Amino acid sequence: xxxxxxxxxxxxxxxxGAVGGAVLAGALASCSKEEEVAPxxxxxxxxxxxxxxxxxxxxxxxxxxHAISGANYDELYKLIPEWEEExxxxxxxxxxxxxFETDKxxxxxxxxxxxxxxxxxxxxxxxxxxxxxxxxxPLDAYFSQEDLADFIPRLLEATTRDGKLWxxxxxxxxxxxxxxxDLVTKAPETWDEFKQLALxxxxxxxxxxxxxxxxxxxxxxxxxxxxxxxxxxxxxxxxWEPTFNGAAGVKAATMFADLYSAxxxxxxxxxxxxxxxxxxxxxxxxxxxxxxxxxxxxxxDPEASQVAGKFDIARQPxxxxxxxxxxxxxxxxSITKAAKEKEAAAxxxxxxxSVKGNELEAELGILISRQSVWDKIIAExxxxxxxxxxxxxxxxxxxxxxxxxxxxxxxxWIPTSNILYPILQQIILGDVDPQAGLDDAASLVYxxxxxxxxx
Amino acid sequence: xxxxxxPLKRIKEKRLIGSLGRQERMLAIALLLPSILIILLVVxxxxxxxxxxxxxxxxxxxxxxxxxxxxxNYIELFNxxxxxxxxxxxxxxxxxxxxxxxxxxxxxxxLMARAVKGxxxxxxxxxxxMMFAPILVGFQFKWFFNDQVGLMNNLLYSIxxxxxxxxxxxxxxxxxxxxxxxxxxxxxxxxxxxxEAGILSLPIEPxxxxxxxxxxxxxKFRYLTMPMLMPFVYTAMAIRSLDIGRAYDLVSIMTxxxxxxRTELIWTxxxxxxxxxxxxxxxxxxxxxxxxxxxxxxxxxxxxVIKSRWEGRE
Numbered sequence: 001x002x003x004x005x006x007x008x009x010x011x012x013x014x015x016x017g018a019v020g021g022a023v024l025a026g027a028l029a030s031c032s033k034e035e036e037v038a039p040x041x042x043x044x045x046x047x048x049x050x051x052x053x054x055x056x057x058x059x060x061x062x063x064x065x066h067a068i069s070g071a072n073y074d075e076l077y078k079l080i081p082e083w084e085e086e087x088x089x090x091x092x093x094x095x096x097x098x099x100f101e102t103d104k105x106x107x108x109x110x111x112x113x114x115x116x117x118x119x120x121x122x123x124x125x126x127x128x129x130x131x132x133x134x135x136x137x138p139l140d141a142y143f144s145q146e147d148l149a150d151f152i153p154r155l156l157e158a159t160t161r162d163g164k165l166w167x168x169x170x171x172x173x174x175x176x177x178x179x180x181x182d183l184v185t186k187a188p189e190t191w192d193e194f195k196q197l198a199l200x201x202x203x204x205x206x207x208x209x210x211x212x213x214x215x216x217x218x219x220x221x222x223x224x225x226x227x228x229x230x231x232x233x234x235x236x237x238x239x240w241e242p243t244f245n246g247a248a249g250v251k252a253a254t255m256f257a258d259l260y261s262a263x264x265x266x267x268x269x270x271x272x273x274x275x276x277x278x279x280x281x282x283x284x285x286x287x288x289x290x291x292x293x294x295x296x297x298x299x300x301d302p303e304a305s306q307v308a309g310k311f312d313i314a315r316q317p318x319x320x321x322x323x324x325x326x327x328x329x330x331x332x333x334s335i336t337k338a339a340k341e342k343e344a345a346a347x348x349x350x351x352x353x354s355v356k357g358n359e360l361e362a363e364l365g366i367l368i369s370r371q372s373v374w375d376k377i378i379a380e381x382x383x384x385x386x387x388x389x390x391x392x393x394x395x396x397x398x399x400x401x402x403x404x405x406x407x408x409x410x411x412x413w414i415p416t417s418n419i420l421y422p423i424l425q426q427i428i429l430g431d432v433d434p435q436a437g438l439d440d441a442a443s444l445v446y447x448x449x450x451x452x453x454x455x
Numbered sequence: 456x457x458x459x460x461x462p463l464k465r466i467k468e469k470r471l472i473g474s475l476g477r478q479e480r481m482l483a484i485a486l487l488l489p490s491i492l493i494i495l496l497v498v499x500x501x502x503x504x505x506x507x508x509x510x511x512x513x514x515x516x517x518x519x520x521x522x523x524x525x526x527x528n529y530i531e532l533f534n535x536x537x538x539x540x541x542x543x544x545x546x547x548x549x550x551x552x553x554x555x556x557x558x559x560x561x562x563x564x565x566l567m568a569r570a571v572k573g574x575x576x577x578x579x580x581x582x583x584x585m586m587f588a589p590i591l592v593g594f595q596f597k598w599f600f601n602d603q604v605g606l607m608n609n610l611l612y613s614i615x616x617x618x619x620x621x622x623x624x625x626x627x628x629x630x631x632x633x634x635x636x637x638x639x640x641x642x643x644x645x646x647x648x649x650x651e652a653g654i655l656s657l658p659i660e661p662x663x664x665x666x667x668x669x670x671x672x673x674x675k676f677r678y679l680t681m682p683m684l685m686p687f688v689y690t691a692m693a694i695r696s697l698d699i700g701r702a703y704d705l706v707s708i709m710t711x712x713x714x715x716x717r718t719e720l721i722w723t724x725x726x727x728x729x730x731x732x733x734x735x736x737x738x739x740x741x742x743x744x745x746x747x748x749x750x751x752x753x754x755x756x757x758x759x760v761i762k763s764r765w766e767g768r769e
Contacts, residue, residue: 107515110515216711266603268625271714415734422715422719426716452517
């Protein structure tokens with residue numbers, strides 16, 4: 001350190017004295033102020049007129065956002081500047097990442113108590129973890145019944161827990177059955193028909209597989225969940241004991257295993273995730289399968305897809321339970337419990353999930369959350385050149401209204417899935433018998449739920 | 456150890472320690488203190504905290520009602536067949552990968568040490584697989600072994616003319632072998648570099664003497680090269696074993712430990728349980744068990760390194 005930067009003892013004493021003096025003066029001042037405002041009699045209350053609002057409602061405030069990003073997600077954020085202009089607030093993104101990265105960061109922040117943002121991205125499959133971690137603010141105080149009236153009720157129900165609404169839905173996705181019109185003349189009504197049809201249209205010589213499913217992680221657990229539900233099963237009973245090893249579960253798992261062993265699904269199926277199954281479909285090697293509506297634009301792109309214009313869509317089959325499959329999820333926004341600007345955060349969420357926001361996302365082909373926007377886009381689809389345009393929208397809306405089912409609204413869904421999917425893979429590959437495998441999985445899930453304090 | 460130290464070395468050691476005055480000793484400690492503090496902060500504290508977590512029921516979604524559960528996580532772990540399967544598979548993977556890398560690496564190193572021209576170029580080409588991030592190698596080999604559009608099946612189709620749909624990453628034991636191939640491709644160059652350096656550093660006199668005595672090439676390799684090369688072999692094997700012992704990225708990309716746990720190694724299992732499943736307490740106990748085993752393994756290897764070093768000198 002050079003000499004001119006050295007602080008002498010005298011300088012230090014001076015500085016300490018100055019700071020001490022300032023603190024003392026401040027303390028005395030505040031004491032005298034307290035004395036002033038501690039009257040012996042009640043002060044005279046002057047009623048003055050409320051000053052006219054000259055500024056904007058959130059002038060000078062900053063709303064910090066932890067958001068999902070990528071592909072279509074960012075389009076919606078183009079609405080933010082006009083909200084900033086209207087309200088006087090500023091939006092600052094503290095994090096942007098894909099869904100899984102965002103989820104991981106949120107979980108860690110809630111656990112570590114390092115949440116320094118007001119709005120966070122949320123998902124119907126994940127929000128229960130954040131609620132359990134005490135990281136979210138219920139939205140009921142910020143949104144009236146009138147505000148919520150236009151949202152599809154099933155979407156709101158999907159993120160209502162303990163009687164409170166935690167996520168305001170932005171858009172959703174659900175799967176429908178996609179089938180090649182050159183191979184399938186009538187879509188299967190039941191999973192039994194689906195299985196038989198998949199076996200019938202498989203043509204090993206031509207490299208054509210009857211069907212496929214994404215075969216790992218939550219993608220596989222979710223598909224099992226929806227077939228199992230259709231067959232009349234529940235993953236858990238009302239005491240949160242696993243029940244997926246019952247007859248419905250065994251039937252669902254057996255269908256996967258039978259289709260695989262018969263060669264009606266690609267041999268690498270247990271390594272597939274969403275992009276892999278979509279790729280197989282556009283390569284024309286799959287006859288029929290259930291897929292999210294979100295891929296539709298890609299499938300109808302003749303540049304990328306060999307099946308463009310050669311397929312149709314239908315509601316997912318039902319099972320012995322008389323229920324149509326409908327594993328679904330929605331993206332949305334939540335307010336964090338640690339938010340400093342809760343009112344402004346609610347206003348921003350309201351803006352992003354407004355009719356305007358929904359219209360913007362609907363233009364991108366995304367399935368949006370407001371009924372009024374659905375009515376509008378279905379009416380507009382009448383004149384579309386795409387023969388499936390209107391049917392697709394009507395089908396998606398009907399499924400959202402009638403078939404939309406989320407996995408159990410508990411924080412332990414992903415841990416349950418992590419236990420379940422490797423065993424489902426073993427069943428599919430024939431390493432273990434369906435009943436024995438599901439019994440094993442149920443026992444492990446029971447232990448995990450017990451540790452989590454459910455019983 | 457002391458008995459084997461030379462008198463000169465003993466004098467130097469004594470002088471170094473004994474001659475330090477109190478002030479110098481304090482200075483030495485003060486100079487070391489920042490490093491010690493940093494190590495304690497970035498290594499010691501996380502390890503102790505992780506050890507503490509392993510005795511609790513901490514999960515990321517349950518950070519408030521955390522209780523000490525004693526050895527419950529360890530007991531649960533030892534009762535999990537999936538853990539032992541992953542553990543056994545990891546040991547098998549390490550054993551096969553390290554030994555195959557050693558054999559291939561030794562062969563290549565011998566050839567390269569004899570190359571008269573272009574050694575530098577050969578070494579650069581040889582090092583290339585090491586320059587790729589494991590995650591990229593994983594993606595590359597995942598594509599090679601893809602059953603629909605992969606290189607292997609297309610190659611087989613070109614050769615045989617028959618459509619081959621071999622699910623390389625699914626079938627037993629092909630999935631395991633596929634990952635092993637990727638690992639060996641990526642890491643053998645490391646063995647080559649270390650072993651070639653060892654071969655080039657060997658003294659020439661014993662080989663000349665053996666030549667005079669009429670020893671065959673095999674005898675020279677068996678009785679001269681290998682014993683003198685052993686410190687290098689053990690060092691390379693110890694480093695590679697530890698490296699492979701923490702294999703995660705390659706496996707995660709190629710198979711994620713699946714399907715149906717068929718390629719599950721210890722760290723993909725830890726990741727699924729601890730990070731994806733948010734169960735940090737059980738994950739910590741599993742990590743500790745693994746680290747202790749790795750420590751014993753390292754101790755065994757380094758003991759052999761030291762032993763072979765002295766044997767080489769004698």
